[in-house]
Amino acid sequence: DGGITQSPKYLFRKEGQNVTLSCEQNLNHDAMYWYRQDPGQGLRLIYYSQIVNDFQKGDIAEGYSVSREKKESFPLTVTSAQKNPTAFYLCASTPKTATLGYGYTFGSGTRLTVV
């Protein structure tokens, strides 16, 4: 079955460490997104990519970095510059950015905790 795979499910980060969250999709979707979810808040956009080798900052990009070397993959690195990284991270995709009303397909998420 097609879908989005996020790994790992749980991740622990020490102070000053960079960590990378994996997101892979086999839906042949063009656009991919990273969201952060905190209790009591709506999903907030970190980065998004509409095409391979191109990506844009979202609303809360500081302290994060991404790459899009393949259509299927959109890894997110949480750097040591991100001072409050503990959150639930969601990866999503859509067929193309202009698809009316399609909505997102989401992965199952990665819960990152600072220890």
Added chain:
Amino acid sequence: EDQVTQSPEALRLQEGESSSLNCSYTVSGLRGLFWYRQDPGKGPEFLFTLYSAGEEKEKERLKATLTKKESFLHITAPKPEDSATYLCAVEAYGQNFVFGPGTRLSVLP
């Protein structure tokens, strides 16, 4: 600035007790309004897309409606398996999605 609010924050229902969740939005040029269901520790699952005021969509015990300023998710005779967080999101032309904070629904047997 585009905004989405949802109420109530949390809702407890007895099995079979119907109710509604509200999603209010302010956006210029609505392209679509989306409802998602999210179970604890999992990613959101798509439920409905609504495009214009007056539109309604149904799926099992859920019915979504849309006006120019808000959307309602009506739950008829809910069952415990309907317990989840329900997220609302809006898409405006040329903009990324804006998500509401969600309503946490608990249905007690």
